[in-house]
Amino acid sequence: MLISCEQRYVYLNITVYSLLMRKPSKILIGIIGLMIVIVGVLAYEQYLRGFQKSIIVLATTTSTYDSGLLDYLMPIFERKYNAEVHIISVGTGQAIETAKRGDADLVLVHSRQLELEFVNSTYGIHRVGVMYNDFVIIGPTSDSAGINGLANATEAFRRIADAGAKGNAIFISRADKSGTNMLELSIWKRLGMTPSNKTQTWYLEAGAGMGTVLRMANEKGAYTLTDRATWLSFKNQLTNLKVLVEGDVILLNPYAIILVNPEKWPQRNYKGALKLAKWMISEEGQNLIANFKKEDETLFKPLARDFNKAHELGFPEQEKEIAWYDGQNP
């Protein structure tokens, strides 16, 4: 023990001497210099990247992304216009909030109420219908709430709530202010209900994207409201679930594009956003949307140039907006 201690001190003395002989500051400066050079090169590379291509930031809902639509559409657009589309895939509420803060160039969302709020706040401009599909109520194949085949979504929700109160059913809510969540809440509102996880044990607030909620519903044998596109892309993995209610008018699900007002956020890529929006509602974009299929089922139906349908789905000024977009030359 003593010897090793001695050795340690001898060793220490040697180190001290050897280090004092050398000039350690040079090594230090060398290492730090090298680090700074590496960081600088990376930062410069990052800086250059920004100028190569027009970058368009699209804030959108999980349904357009999770269904694979954007991964199918965007590469075509990117090639054609030599642009780069950065997709932020979140709920409609968060997508609009992102755009309002000036962190996105345009949104592709589906909640009429939130869209109108966005446009009324003057942060969003030129709201135009792009496509639509519908929502379906899915639930366990055993259908403990007995809603299978109902044509009325509100009635189906009532039965789920009743069965839930008796402990026979579970409903999972997205609870993330997404378009799907907003519609779900509006249906509960029609029943005069504001269900909450706090008071109702049958109502689970997941705070998650559509894919996650579908998987949760599958595990728990629960009911939930989903857009058809996400349902179709996940159907194979969800063996315990099936579509129980569909076809109600209130379950129609239109998607809108809204540009971020360049007067509010002049530093945003307004031109790029306009290009992308224009392309999405062009004949080409609309045809591509119509041809996007999963297992031979169409996921989204084109809406931009189907004016009657657009009026019906809450776009009273569709002709005017389409004419405006067609007249733009970004």
Place this chain on the structure above:
Amino acid sequence: MIENSFIEEILNITLLSLRVSGVAVLIGSLIGIPIGTFLGFRQFRGKRTLMRFVDIMLKSVINTFMGLPPVVVGLIVYLLLTASGPLGLLGLLYTPSAMIITQLIMVVPIIIGVTMSAVGSIEKAIRERALSLGASETQAAWLVLREARMSVLTSIIVAFGAAISEVGGIMITGGNIRWVTRTLTTAIVVETELGNFNMALTLGAILLSMAFVINLALTILQLKGAKR
């Protein structure tokens, strides 16, 4: 059939992860090691009560920050970098730079904390000896740092491990954009959400093997250090 684009994407994701965490740790070391050394030295010299109080407070704060929740860091960086935030004009949100900043804030306290305690534990013996042998203060500091290099190295590797496995913060500030800000961890989240468990597991395996290689290197270095 494994498609080319699949491999290309995994490669892209892995390289981005390494780059973001690597740069964060690199800058973090440049900031953290000098501060950690400085604070380590202060330990035995607080003669006045006030100085000692400041010293203790500072160190407690750093130790708290060593366990900073990444999501909170992400939120704060998001609020700073958002276009309507104070640093919005830089346009850094949803870029790899934003992710580097997020991880940097996480990593610096770890490096400071570990360096500080390593330097603090050997500072007295070596410094006095060096000074008595005629070294200047800077030389003495360098010597102490050299003696503490194993611990400093450990701090860097621990910091890198924390950075590369972090998900909450970079998800918020990077936006998880495919090909641009999607890292190993955020990709695992997305692929799990999409039900692509194969892809998620592949990415998980890459993350794990990277952690293993790093720890292997650390262990070898430590054994080498102990032998001498």
